[in-house]
Amino acid sequence: MPDQNGYSADEMMTIAAARKLRNGAVCFVGIGLPSAAANVARLTHAPDVVLIYESGPIATKPSVLPLSIGDGELSETAETVVSIPEMFSYWLQGGRIDVGFLGAAQIDRFANINTTVIGNYRKPKTRLPGAGGAPEIAASSKEVLITLRHNKRAFVQKLDFVTSGGYFNGGNSRELMGLPGRGPTAVITDLGILTPDIQTKELTLTSLHPGVSIQQVIEATGWPLRIAPDVGTTPPPSETELQVLRDLNARTARAHAGQA
Amino acid sequence: MPDQNGYSADEMMTIAAARKLRNGAVCFVGIGLPSAAANVARLTHAPDVVLIYESGPIATKPSVLPLSIGDGELSETAETVVSIPEMFSYWLQGGRIDVGFLGAAQIDRFANINTTVIGNYRKPKTRLPGAGGAPEIAASSKEVLITLRHNKRAFVQKLDFVTSGGYFNGGNSRELMGLPGRGPTAVITDLGILTPDIQTKELTLTSLHPGVSIQQVIEATGWPLRIAPDVGTTPPPSETELQVLRDLNARTARAHAGQA
Amino acid sequence: MYDVKLASILTLGEAIQEFVHDGATMALEGFTHLIPSAAGHEIIRQGRRNLTIIRMTPDLIYDQLIGAGCVSKLIFSWGGNPGVGSLHRLRDAVENDWPRPLELEENAHAGMAAAYAAGASNLPFGILRGYLGSDLPKYNQRIKFIECPFTGERLAAVPAIRPDVTIIHAQKADRKGNVLIWGVVGVQKEAVLAAQRSIVTVEEIVDKLDSPPNAVVLPSWVVSAVCEVKGGAFPSYAQGYYARNNAFYKSWDAISRERESFQAWIERYILGTKDFSEFRQSVGGAAANA
């Protein structure tokens, strides 16, 4: 729902995330929020972005957002479709991915993420879907973008389970563990944009979406959040960006109404 | 050239080798003599034999013999064509091959074969093409058939180089080395057929082609050859077998005349 | 010594009867596309128990097998209702041991893909640059780490997956039982080649496959049984045949949320129908269009 700004917080999030994806990048796309952002990028400033989904489609150009990671729309509009073992070995592990675009259920201050379980692994409070491709997307992509909604259930002091590594304990701990890619470069939420400190790798608020206060972000974060001294304001969605996103969502809703 | 029998020794060899390939077997085919024999089998008693060439074609039905292991005729008449890594990992190593059909430059009494070098490896008298797929065909096929011409240069006391294992030093030495397949079950030459002794695994003359004497075979073998007490006589080529082989060779010669 | 070992053309009921036994380790693969739903239903109908079920992306059909009490262990890397949310029966089994305890062996996709490829390759294990810094190896003791003998690098090692039986759904087979798959082909070829036995349900059996060059073909002699089951991937899709029924995926959330509604659904639509064709009629328009 658009608020008084004429756009919703989710729309701002998706568009801010889309802007992080540069034209020509080869992007391994997670389903859900990352998929929406990656396709908005492709339909706006990044027409030559190469979208790859873990189900096998390479350079896909879906006209509607996929509901599942392997929708027919993805394979029909792809340059080719490879098998799952090939996708993970030759393409992801092979070092061919510029940007891994991930969502998360929980994230910590060093951009480690949890998509496995809330509570105790053996006796969970909430059993989540699990890792899927995320640990190796987070490890092998040259860089990682993460997008998720900002609240204290998601932005936690300590993860219940580390599914996929960001910067672990910060500093150079990621390099020491031998992960090939450089790690998360931005976390885009419905409140703002966090980027890792160049030294400590701790996530730092560097941009606020229009109308959001620093206090709001602090209160939605489960640890004492670092704020950049020069925290900026995210440019609001342009008319084109909003139009593209809304058209995409409308096409998607029509397509996914299904045949019931 | 047919001799006084109305067929040549090479024709007898190819037809005797063809007969060893049973209908329905999945056969990994070496180029040259094995390829001729396998296709004669397919065109006579074994219409459902499945021929696989290491270049990738699965269930190929060439109308002419390929000159190379990857002729277009093989891929055009195959049910599908897979990549080389897939062929060696999923199909050969995967244990899907009933019969590996090999040629050889040299063979010893335990059916080990050499296709690498004559003389010293570092300073060879003759540099042969090398291993190709043979070591793993010999190891992983459920059984192996070998066909080559019989003479003292080929049937040697000691190989200059063990490219591909048969029964190594005989007895249970193959099992001890952990090769998955049971090893060579017959060596078909232009003089007769040799099969491994059930205990010692030493190659033993078990069938003489018509008109060939035991003495001839002994003289063409570089070690004191064991002769089965009940050595039989190979049935001569039938009219159909000869016709099929000659038609195949004639089609092949026409096709390979090339475009010079 | 060799017979012509072509796949048998069977009814799905016959194939499950013959090849899926209580206690079996079984993979029903399909990566959102071509999910062997009909086969899963038939296993519930025939009342199999104590199955170990393997799949990278367990979804509705595994939720049904788990809720119906067929399963004692799940080996997987992502379990959810794609685009919708949780698998409530899976969660109820994990969180509350209902209808029985469910052992989990949990992986990431890259590890399972490597393990299937190792199985298809008759290797005892596969290697990958994987699980670095993830907590998964703490809870799955079958993930190990080895050193490269050339560089000393540390790599993950995973044991090969070798199911007793793999079941997949494909677009078509010819009358000999050669199978053609296209589109999102997932890990199906590897799952079949890694298994001792395999069943392939297909949309149609045709005279000639007419496969394009280098197509994904499973020759008849690597398949145990082929069963023609039109619409057999519903509510998943079969590219070239019918679309994914997203509405059914969404409706599954409500059906499966409570034990009672789930059990009523299983009674009515699975145990109350004699085969997939009757299921499709009883479940109504959505399935009938598949």
Next chain:
Amino acid sequence: MYDVKLASILTLGEAIQEFVHDGATMALEGFTHLIPSAAGHEIIRQGRRNLTIIRMTPDLIYDQLIGAGCVSKLIFSWGGNPGVGSLHRLRDAVENDWPRPLELEENAHAGMAAAYAAGASNLPFGILRGYLGSDLPKYNQRIKFIECPFTGERLAAVPAIRPDVTIIHAQKADRKGNVLIWGVVGVQKEAVLAAQRSIVTVEEIVDKLDSPPNAVVLPSWVVSAVCEVKGGAFPSYAQGYYARNNAFYKSWDAISRERESFQAWIERYILGTKDFSEFRQSVGGAAANA
């Protein structure tokens, strides 16, 4: 940070100039089909030296590179003139150090295939059930054996192949440089993905690839340069374009048997022509039909 990294559309001369340097480790792959002959000729024409050349099945074009003195080391698993016999220039180099000593690193196909796949997968090594009882590991110290961490089985381990540059020939590319290959596809995809740089020569550059589902496509962004070279695989074949010129393979036996006849041929047909098109005209009808 990222530019659009599409393949450059270059002439073959430009591509060799830019991407193949003296001392490079280079794979010209092709498994009897789609052999990049034009590229091999251009390397001779440009006078590269001290190359390490890699290929599972070195044939005429590697014989020419070796005989022309471009090569110091060959990594291979089967070297011959397929269906004809020996490679005389390879043999002369190995047996008599002419025109210069040639170091051999010899493998079996299964090992090289695993090594290329490891390279494409960014793994430092590959594993296989291979080389059991073969003398090859005695002469190639880069073949090692490791133990399975789960079963204790002994398996061969081979270091990944990572060429500086891979060159292949394919049927077609589109104007962006996306490449389509079909038929016997060999190890070409792996060889390109394993390399730092790659050149693909193609029969034609078209507006649209029109590839079938699940086709072997190399996206433009994994290829450094695409060069249109009609007939560029001669005397090998390009399925859908022209047949293998078996007569030329046979005639190579006589041309290459003696140093003098070989050198005369290289002078006349390679160094004496400015590009592959001129070579095809000069070598006559056979090549002209390709």
